[in-house]
Amino acid sequence: MPRYQAPLDDIRFVLEDLLDVGQEANMPGFEEMTPDIFFQVIDEGAKLCEQVLFPLNQSGDAEGCVFDQGEVRTPAGFKEAYRTFAEGGWTGLACDPAYGGQGLPELLNFVVEEMICSANLAFGMYPGLTRGVHNALDLHADEAIKRRYLPRLIDGSWSGTMCLTEPHSGSDLGLVRTRAEPAGDGSYRVTGTKIFISAGEHDLTANIVHLVLARLPGAPGGTRGISLFIVPKLLPTDDEGGLGARNEVTCGAIEHKMGIRASSTCVLNFDGATGWLVGEANKGMRAMFTMMNAARLAVGIQGLGLAEVAWQNARAYAGERLQGRALKGAKCPDQPADPLLVHPDVRRMLLTQKALIEGGRALAYWVGLAIDRAEHHPDPKVREADNEFVALMTPIVKALLTDIGFDVANLAVQVFGGAGYIRESGVEQYVRDARITQIYEGTNGIQALDLVGRKLPQNMGRLLRRFFHPVAEELAAVMAGADPVLIELATPLAKAFGRLQTATTTIAFKGLEDPDEAAAAASDYLRLFGLVALGAMWLRMAKVVQARPDHPLAASKLATARFFMAKLLPETSGRFAAIMAGAKTVMAGAAAAL
Ligand SMILES: Cc1cc2nc3c(=O)[nH]c(=O)nc-3n(C[C@H](O)[C@H](O)[C@H](O)COP(=O)(O)OP(=O)(O)OC[C@H]3O[C@@H](n4cnc5c(N)ncnc54)[C@H](O)[C@@H]3O)c2cc1C
The missing domain is CATH 2.40.110.20 (Butyryl-CoA Dehydrogenase, subunit A; domain 2)
Incomplete structure (x- = not known):
């Protein structure tokens, strides 16, 4: 039987230690959003996800929805779970208080959405879409429509x-x-x-x-x-x-x-x-894009949620399943074999999962905080900067995190071996569930085109600066500092960042002459960008624990940061080479190949 426990320690680490969630309460409209309130809501959400939604995930998958003469029946237990969900106020969490919503920060909503998607992605689709409709109406509909529809969408009765x-x-x-x-x-x-x-x-x-x-x-x-x-x-x-x-x-x-x-x-x-x-x-596309941008970030969170639950199961299984012996001598000599966890290749898979998930969580929540700042910060310059940052990062969060969701779920099946391919284990469902996240809300290929075709050139590249500047400053500060651990981590990241900068200018210049050049490089570019963003998150997390070596997650964070920089960041070299090779092998030169 699969298991799920909300990763509250890591969530707390990202919110408190990395993002200083206390700043939310300094923003007008969020005065009551102290860290205590944040964590109360998260604890309640965790219970709901673990105890109400997760137990219906496998049975819901096995039963599916049933179509009967124009009506659709959801699987057993979904109606009751939805009632509990709506009565608990979860449908209106980050919705407009003027119509009955709780108006809570988007960052908090991201955390709750992640847990919902880990527990039961299919269930989460129903309130998730409602939230998107709420956003579009709230921004674009007239008062009469809002009055009629928003309260019902917010209380979950519609x-x-x-x-x-x-x-x-x-x-x-x-x-x-x-x-x-x-x-x-x-x-x-x-x-x-x-x-x-x-x-x-x-x-x-x-x-x-x-x-x-x-x-x-x-x-x-x-x-x-x-x-x-x-x-x-x-x-x-x-x-x-x-x-x-x-x-x-x-x-x-x-x-x-x-x-x-x-x-x-x-x-x-x-x-x-x-x-x-x-x-x-x-002007319907404009209004729909309000909904789609929020929905794209939400789909990125779906990938993160699925990755988390898949990893938890793989990690647990690798500790329990006994096969083979550690190469340098038995670790559990009183047992017939050692657990899978001793084998380098299994460790590689588990660490890959962990590094992608925790880096991805830090990145997603950073964007969640930026949404709150873009909407609530008293300084208009900060609001503008954060708004541009969110626009830049939306296709990256969507595509990178859904690719991570699928890859991590796939690795979980591999860690389980044959058992992973069998329904009972529950992990094959995560692969199947994750696959659609790479397709809907604009395929990941379309996200990459959005990044190179719209976000890169927008305002003469101003959006890019919202990511490039802080990362360049942080790298420079670490390299000028005296902490050898951080310098060791920042050195490969600085090289990868250099590749990203060169790739950016190359695509911008080549793309001006030939749009195929930008489009053929788009997916590699988004991945390169995403890996650098994850690296920046790992450097930040390492900085936090270097300053607080007594932190309970210090050793784990540092070890995972080292793994990320040494084993996963090198993918940027391959992506860079592919980008620099240009479009000719894809387009004109490849006419004979297809
Ligand atoms: C389970 C599920 C739920 C869904 N839910 C919704 C929903 O609630 N509402 C809704 O409206 N839709 C929904 N969709 C539809 C979904 O958003 C689309 O399937 C998706 O946007 C891709 O469109 P398509 O399937 O027509 O593929 P196509 O557009 O035909 O694309 C096929 C392939 O070609 C690529 N491609 C297409 N055009 C280009 C281009 N210009 N440049 C480069 N590559 C390109 C794509 O990336 C893709 O790889 C859902 C789909 C599924 C399967």
Whole structure:
């Protein structure tokens, strides 16, 4: 049976020692968010995840969702768990207090989301999407729509979906064909088919609120002609949650899929369904991007959560399973064999997992804190800088952490050996569940294009400085200092950082002449950037424990930092070489290969 225990020690280390979470309470609107409150909420969330959500993860996967004449049944126990979740206020954690949300910091929300995704990713999809709809409406809808929908989305009695994808329109949303015709009374009639819609139909909530991308009559082609509509499954009759007629939106089928089987993935047919415009006509992509940017970070957190639970199981198994002897003599001579943990190759796998997860957690939470600063810091210059930092790091967090989620889950299967391939172990589910995170919310290839095509050139490279400057300063300070341990760690990081800087200018210049050059380098560049970011996190963590050698995690952090710099950071050399090799072997020169 798989196990999960929220990694509270490491969470506390990142929040308290690395990020100084006490600064949250200095920001207007978060005065009550002292570290004590943070940890109270996290402790409660941990209990919920361990005791309510995690026990339903394997059974939910085995049972899956069931489609029955337009209705979808979630697996046994999901309804009760959802009720407990909503009644506990978890659906409204970081939501707008003006409509009943708790308005807690995004950083705190990141921590809770990580634990939810470790415990039961498929369950987490339902409230996760609702949160995205909340964000889009909160920023872009008019007051009447907000009053009618937000309180119900926040208290969890209604849920939300994002309806972008159509059979012929996935990464390229400019191809969306769904139409919206004005009905003459301020509403619209929405017609079209959306596919792969997560939480599109289910039995957890009284109503489902769809946010739909569609085209108005005469709208320009491509993404410039797309508008956003709110289309509820049941039409509200008032602002108090009253529900009337069934709208003309039906679930035609659910997908049978590789992972997250307890999350319904639906074909939705809109047949002249009643909807209302959200935001301005033809500006739907802007509004949807609000939702997608938050959702991209949330999907990165999904990768982190899955990696954590997979690693915990691999680590435990490696300590229990007895096979072979340590090469330099038996470690457990009274046993028939030593535990897997003694073998260098198993240690390599476990340390790889640990280094990626803890570095990834530090990076993700740093971005979470930056979101809070971007929204709440009293100094507008700080708000602007943090806003740019979040924009830069969003595709990196999404793609890097979901790749980590899949790779770490895959390594967990390897650590388990044959047992890992068997359902009962529970770890093969993590591989299957992790795979989709690399695809939805914009594939990781699309994230890489966003990084090189939009974020890199934006404001003449100003976004990049939000990461490059602090890292350059920290490296310079360590190298000028007298701590040989930190200098040992910073030396390879400084070289990798140099590669990242050279790769950045090379891509920027070559890309100006030939866009294929930038696009062909994009995925290697995102990985190079991500590894340098993880290295920067490990240097920071090492600095913390060098200053506090009595910290209970000091030895573990230092050992893992050394492992990361020596064994994982060298991947940057290979990525750098691939970037510098340019596009010719991919494009023109490779015409004969495909
Ligand atoms: C389980 C599940 C849940 C989902 N939930 C939702 C949901 O709730 N709402 C929703 O709207 N959608 C949802 N999706 C859809 C998902 O977001 C899309 O599948 C995803 O965006 C990719 O689109 P596509 O499948 O059409 O692939 P395609 O766009 O056809 O891409 C195929 C491949 O080509 C690459 N590619 C495409 N275009 C380019 C390009 N210009 N440059 C370089 N490479 C490119 C992609 O990276 C990918 O590797 C879900 C999908 C699944 C499977």
